[in-house]
Amino acid sequence: MLVGAVLLYTLGESKQRKEAEVRAMVENLSLLLDQSITSSVREIDLSLQLIGDQLERELRSGARLEVERTMAAISQQQGRIAEIAELRVTDEHGMAVLGFGVTAQACTRCAGQSFFEEHRSGADLGLVASKLIQGEGGDTWMMVFSRRYNYPDGRFAGVVAAVVSSRQLELLLSGLKLGPHSIALMRDLDMRLAARVPPSAGMGGRIGSQGGSRELRDIVAAGARAESFYSARTADGISRINAFRRLSLMPAFVVVGWGEEDYLAAWRDDMRKAGMLALLFLFVTTFAAWLLWRLIGVNERANQRSRILLQNASDGIHITDLQCKVIEASDAFCRMLGYPRSEIIGMNVSTWEARLTAAEALDAIRKIHASGEVCTLETLHRRADGEVFPVELTSYPLELDGKPVVFHSARDISARKKSEAVVKKLAFFDPLTGLPNRRLLIERLETAVRSCAYHKGRGALLFIDLDNFKSVNDTAGHHQGDRLLQQVAEILLQCVRKDDSVARLGGDEFVAMLEGLNGETAAAVREAELVASKILHALRKTFRLGNAEYRGSASIGVTLFGDDPQEGTEEPLKRADLAMYRAKLAGRDAIRFFDPQMQAEVSRRAELDAGLWQALERQQFVLHYQPQILADGRVVAVEALVRWCHPERGMISPAEFIPLAEENGVIVPLGRWVLESACVQLAHWASDSARAELAIAVNVSARQFRHEHFVDELIEILGRTGAPPSRLEIELTESALLDDVESVVAKMDAMKAMGVRFSLDDFGTGYSSLAYLKRLPLDRLKIDKGFVCDILVDPNDAVIARMIIVLAENLGLQVLAEGVETEAQREFLVQQGCNAYQGYLFSRPLPVAELEAYFDRQQQV
Template sequence: MLCVGAWLPAAAQPLRIGIYENEPKVFTDASGEAAGIFVDLTREMAEREGWTLEFVRCEWDACLRALQRGELDLLPDVAYSDRRARTLDFHRQPALLSWSQVYVREDTGLLSLFQLQEKRVAVLRNSVQHETFAKMADAFGVDVHLVPVADLAHVFELTARNEADAAIANHRYGLLHGPRYGLEATPIVFDPAQLYFATAKGRHADLLAAIDRWLVDWRQDDTSPYYDIVRRWEKPLRQPLVPVGFWWGLGGVIALMLLALAAAAWLRREVATKTRHLQESERKLATILDTVGACIFIKDRALRYVYANRQTQELFARPVEAIIGKGDEAFFDATTAEQLQASDRRVIEAGERVTSEDTNTTADNAEKRTYLAVKIPLRDTRGRIYGLCGIATDISERKRNEEAIYRLAYFDTLTGLPNRSLLMKQMSESLSTASETSIQGLIYIDLDDFKDLNDLHGHAVGDDLLRDVAQRLRTLMQSEEQLARLGGDEFAILLKGLSSKPDQARIEAERLAQRILAILKEAYRLGDFRHHGTCSIGVAMVEERGEDDAEELLKRAELAMYQAKRAGRNTIRFFDAEVRAAVAARIVMEADLRTALSEEQFRLVYQPQVDAEQRVIGAEALVRWDHPLQGEISPGEFIPVAESSGLILGLGRLVLSTACYQLAKWEKDASMAHLTLAVNVSTRQFRSVGFVDDLLTIIQETGAPRSRLKLELTETVLIEDLEEAAETITTLSRLGICVSLDDFGTGYSSLAYLKLLPLSQLKIDQSFVRDVLEDPAAAAIARSVVGLGKSLEVEVIAEGVETTAQLEFLSGIGCRLYQGYLFGRPTEVEALERLAGRLQGA
């Protein structure tokens, strides 16, 4: 026995580790020291954890028994199986991957499992290979005589001495020791396995947890000790310069020729039995393939169909007899056939696995459908490609739905232009890939007196004007300029091809802005009258190379537009010193915000949320700022500054803590204990490190009931990183904390991936609620959200309900929860409690 490592103060005894001979994974070297991949991994972990290691030599099955009796604490290189899991514990992250292979004496010519009929096969006693190979041979009707032995060296020795016809070992041991015993690998490969450290059942959970932590951490870093160890030990296992597959191919041909006559008699005896089994298997396989909802087909090297399942036959509207032997040109138009054959040739000629999304047109041009296709090469026993197998799933409906959702989320339904969300996405991408040869900028356009036109002539006339404006702006666009409608009567143009010289770039931007002023000043024919309108334009230029903040660029252009408004309208203003003064005001507000946080100048107000009977079921907590000099400041002014400065993290924690204290207080009042409390969580706060842990600390400190806390998130959280957001939302849901998706319907990602998120509630955005009685698109979106909520069994609440007519419409489409001025404005907690008590009593 050999001891290495440092003493672990928390443990009275060293960690006893079983060592058996399975080089290079675990073995005893020539000096009697424990060695191998698993041993080095253990030493690395022991050095970090402070373990003392004691290596105990034993044969494989003796090691297993000692582990189960508690005489060993840890056994490396153990393949997982359900049977072993009844008596052993394993960590979660596999330490190593391996597979088993059959080895024979050189020039034996073993190519198939069937050639082992009535042969002696040496195998490690009580190993996974022992059990798995026995089952595999039995399943194929091959009667083999297994010879179980104590260690792998003995397995190879028996085979080398002709006391066994074949040996079974893991591929690493075989590659390392096969040549020394005059043994070579066969094409018979089986039992891909995940290898672990194991302990006796229920004895060392903490040890396995520590192993898991190191393996997970190391396997994410290509420079970690894990990969250094594996590369060092597997370096001697490199394949020869001439691929083994070449010699097997060549040897296989010769062997088959020599064995053909000798095997003929045996084959005749076996063919009848195997044919019956094969025919039955083929019938079962055909039944399975015909019920799969995808086209499955096989082509030969000439790209002719040699198999087509029922779905493929239905696609081509022909029986299988009319498909076999034909190529794609018989079923698709020339362009489609050429594209399909090009991907087929990659599979046949290069041996690639090809995954593609194909839009196919039938030969008569009658129909186009989109398929997700996967094609793989088919190889014979010598590795030669004789055809390909393809699976094509019809995703046409999904593509149409995605396109419709994309247009709804990223394009303005009135003008057909990109909307604000798409513009911001395009701006971010453009700024991040800016060229050194040009300057970028943004033009912000706002129609003058548009509200007066709407009020005087109605929304229909206003819509006509907006469509006409969009069309006129389109005529001015160059290829590198991107036009969008931001909302209402506001438009924007992203400039990407301006001169690299700042003064010249400014001139070019102003020239386009002047053309916009001129073309939008021309008379409009709106129904039976002529309208003359103007616009105010703000222009912001990217001021420094590498500047990539799209939001900041948009803010600058908007600020410049407001300067144009104040200058009398129908004019142009660039973001300049005067506009910078407004930015300076934001800086002052940021400083005031820091003071406000330290001096607790913030308070919460509560807007009631009611059910169909107008009973108060909860409230939304909203933050208010009582500035000592300026009085109450609107959240619309200070929240954006808090977001951009990072102060939203401290403010958000303050709001959460205050809300949780209020929930805990209600918990002690029988008349209020049923109320839920919704709290808005900003994207930055939600994505901050340790958000969930911080929230749990607040809940624990305040004693708030988790089930009645509801976190409201905007769809921006999902758009920025859906995978991370889904993981956090799932964690919150498991902790019993409800998550509501606020402003639902204004983004894209949540519509496409909503089913992945364990949400408790969807909130119909107030912009839709406001227009449900006048705008068919808003009404349709509201209906869709309610329907989606029902299908996913998620609550739906409408915010911004201000009139009885809106309430009746929402009730009529199945929405049962509401929030808005119709039921109560945001108010102090005492007023909410009085309202809740009164409506509850009513």
């Protein structure tokens, strides 16, 4: 009953966890749909703006539109959004005059439609999204996104519209991976069905039909933005857990529903298995009780016989004469050998002795008798069924009935031997994969190095590290991570020769040792590379881990050994490890061979690492400042950039020491020093009327920002230095914002209340999410220099920069472009609406004295 109750409770808890997981999943999927659709709408809006600007330029240049030029612009934008919408242009009367798909079934006349009349009313509403509209032919449904364009005198000239058909809306939904009983649908706020995946043949599943479950109608009526709910037996007869989300840029909402048949299938299977296990448990326990009862009776009878011969003896006691024949034996000894007592009596020792011959056994017994002392040795005995087992045999001479005999006590040491084997295995083998561990690998490597020296051959070490293995433990759990390691071990063994060794050093690190390679270096490299490539390709597969998948890949470092017989065994391992990290830096899923340059870089890195704390103590760090320029040429701010003035190596670039500082923790006190030094400079400029309005932007690392006392330290620094908080701008990267958004917002609000400003550095290079970006009290976005450098030659960089500027404008944020180096880049950014810049076109980062001289020259100009 207890086991049954535990099983029922566990299954109930499992069902609740599964339902909670499904709710979180469909909520995430609905959010993903919202972001995807919002992104598509912004693409449409950008195209509408560009076409509208073209139309208004054409109208300013003449009374009529230049059709070919306008159609070229429309064609260019249509190509960008071909899979999303079809572009049209109407005149002031609502007639479609330009565009694609202008047919009787495709809304060629817009007069009378609510969105058209809103534009014609006189107000410039920006982007207007319609509800679901039925085409003039009556058999198509669509949504229309539109913008107004004007004559040169400001009068209404018509609209630029993007028609998104129900089929195209369905394509936006079809990217989700759903179960066989799951759905994704979109309805407008009149509850009309705009798209559904998968389509439904019922009346309720027809595009344009009004419907929806009672729960969904209640949610829409309540004006909720997002909510999850359970619907039982919907129109298609399927119960689901659903997530509702109101779309950001259009009068519609999406619903993602996950079928109960899908998410409870595994749970119901577990329930059946649990019932079977309960029945099996009941049967096994009943049978075991019966066997135990019988065993107790048998043991009792055996004990009665054993009391006659050495009552409490547990060892295999037997007595032999000097001719090696048994004259007495205990029951324990009979059981040990598997013979009945009647056969044991009179049997010669040579019958069961497996290590000594008959002559050697006879000689040993006579020597024991002659010595008169107790003798203990380890030997092997053979059972009646032929099985050989180890025993510890203690023998000593005595007299029985006046005759010389030898008393023997044989001792189930199989357990001790097994324990010794287990200890050996634990000492030399990895318990998870069964592969040799580091200790055994070192021993084999020592032997291999000596063998290479003797045979004048070469060997190779392949250091193999799985890519992104941590994500497996974080997402699928450590149990699945262990399963993956076991599968990888099997793959590695299949990729090497029988005489080669594969070891696991720990975690997700493996080493393959190849022996007997060609003595010529180039040939040995080719042989090692062949095996490494074989391993790389073998691991490049999808591993199924429970309900998750892991796309396998590895980084492999390779080094040769054997050319120096005096070399220590740790050196080849270090070289292979260094080469593996080179493969990681090369983008993973790669092979890299060791070369001496790697060792030099590691030594140099270690020197820098040791010198960072000393540099902070000896005040070897200085600040340089790079001006930030507005479009009219005014310098409104500078960015503080730290430099290391090394007494021997000169000026060291931040690219070398900042990553090290992040790793060893120096970044926190170093960042505090940078912040304090910048505030001292701000306080100094505040007393100078010519520079009092200058602001200083200071980069704050994610590690420093997450420090629990960061806000208190900033308040203390501002109070002590007297720096005006409104002239201080904190630059954060996306990595500082990804974890614990609530805590991040609270910190930013506290500093914002003092007047401190915030900018998001390197925007677009990480994993920015609009869902949290709009919650942050930011003042400015910075376009990363990686986009700016190729902005004139790479269309993708140009589009990204343009979208960042549009996004900043919509969020009410300023925008600044980094890395501006040419006048052509600046002019392009001006045309896109970016009015603040930073880069070598204006000035490199300067020490304070040179910076102030730069200010003086700017004022003279």
